[in-house]
Amino acid sequence: MATVTFDHVNKIFGDFHAVQDLNLEIADGEFMVLVGPSGCGKTTSLRMIAGLEEITSGELRIGDRVVNDVPPKDRDIAMVFQSYALYPHMSVRENLAFGLKLRKVPKAEIERRVNEAAETIQLQKLLDRKPKELSGGQRQRVALGRAIVREPAVFLMDEPLSNLDAKLRVQTRAEIARLHQRLGTTMVYVTHDQIEAMTMGTRIAVMSEGLLQQVGTPQTLYDTPLNRFVAGFIGSPSMNFVDVTVDGSGADARLVGASDWSIPIPERLRSTAGVSGRKLVAGFRPEHLDIGEAGEGQGSFRARADVVEYLGNEELLHLSAAEQDIVAIVNSSHRVRPGDIVDMIVTLSKLHLFDAETGAAMTPETTAAAA
Ligand SMILES: Nc1ncnc2c1ncn2[C@@H]1O[C@H](COP(=O)(O)OP(=O)(O)O)[C@@H](O)[C@H]1O
Ligand SMILES: [Mg+2]
Numbered sequence: 001m002a003t004v005t006f007d008h009v010n011k012i013f014g015d016f017h018a019v020q021d022l023n024l025e026i027a028d029g030e031f032m033v034l035v036g037p038s039g040c041g042k043t044t045s046l047r048m049i050a051g052l053e054e055i056t057s058g059e060l061r062i063g064d065r066v067v068n069d070v071p072p073k074d075r076d077i078a079m080v081f082q083s084y085a086l087y088p089h090m091s092v093r094e095n096l097a098f099g100l101k102l103r104k105v106p107k108a109e110i111e112r113r114v115n116e117a118a119e120t121i122q123l124q125k126l127l128d129r130k131p132k133e134l135s136g137g138q139r140q141r142v143a144l145g146r147a148i149v150r151e152p153a154v155f156l157m158d159e160p161l162s163n164l165d166a167k168l169r170v171q172t173r174a175e176i177a178r179l180h181q182r183l184g185t186t187m188v189y190v191t192h193d194q195i196e197a198m199t200m201g202t203r204i205a206v207m208s209e210g211l212l213q214q215v216g217t218p219q220t221l222y223d224t225p226l227n228r229f230v231a232g233f234i235g236s237p238s239m240n241f242v243d244v245t246v247d248g249s250g251a252d253a254r255l256v257g258a259s260d261w262s263i264p265i266p267e268r269l270r271s272t273a274g275v276s277g278r279k280l281v282a283g284f285r286p287e288h289l290d291i292g293e294a295g296e297g298q299g300s301f302r303a304r305a306d307v308v309e310y311l312g313n314e315e316l317l318h319l320s321a322a323e324q325d326i327v328a329i330v331n332s333s334h335r336v337r338p339g340d341i342v343d344m345i346v347t348l349s350k351l352h353l354f355d356a357e358t359g360a361a362m363t364p365e366t367t368a369a370a371a
Contacts, residue, residue: 084143263299
């Protein structure tokens, strides 16, 4: 097992800066997810760990060893890709054993590892089948198995579930999480899917345009995003954002948006919100809105329901307020109909504020000290 450390790592393709000054320490045995929109530099970062991409500057370490110039085969890593090209004419057993044979691992050892891997991911009954006799999910398991038999110090996975249908994706997701629990090997997992990141990661590193935005546990990213990008990327449906201006001061200070949209500034954010007239962005998640009239000190606004998506126990409301779309998730017993005018309460304890220009979160001092 091993740690993986990016120390001021850069990757430049021609004149394109794909990964910028990346500093990230992946602990031994950790399940680290790199997540971000397409093109943000996830695969490039993973390929640098694998040794498939040269590092332009900085230092990459696996354990205590600087691996910048170590060839891939000497890095003690195994990689699983999105396209899991198996050898079609070989059985599952032969597919699992092939890489080990190439490395001249003794026969008895190959057999032990193949059987162990097959047991770990429940391939025992499939060992004599050919890839074409397997489902997509089973094939992806064989691809995982090929990585497992290597018994690497670090697993690298690049969107390994993207070719699977939704149901299989959920199953295989849980399987990979179980695999990690069982083996305890360091894993670096790349995905553009924030739900995958949230459900699988011990910690998550969020990237955007070649820059690391924030690293933390799923709960840290959800509760205290450091900037607007992370706030909008983590959570589904996404956080709502309303452009606001600070109005007034002290206990009477409010956040005022378009069309008389206005809520009080909760006490914990008052000192960082700044003076009257300051431009901010208020952020609140769909699940932190509810229908009802606000009492003393609560925040509420009136909205029109444009579209209602019934989800069974909940309904998703697409609302118009502050001259924009706002999404809310409420209990479906409200039975809101399109066109209804509803009063929405904002859970002020869950309100986020961001600088309108930089997007940086206004962190309440108590949280900043605790983080
Ligand atoms: N070999 C390359 N040459 C030039 N640009 C590249 C190369 N590989 C990747 N890029 C660019 O670097 C950026 C990051 O790519 P990548 O790491 O694959 O993103 P992600 O995996 O997050 O979708 C993209 O803009 C991509 O076009
Ligand atoms: Mg990629």
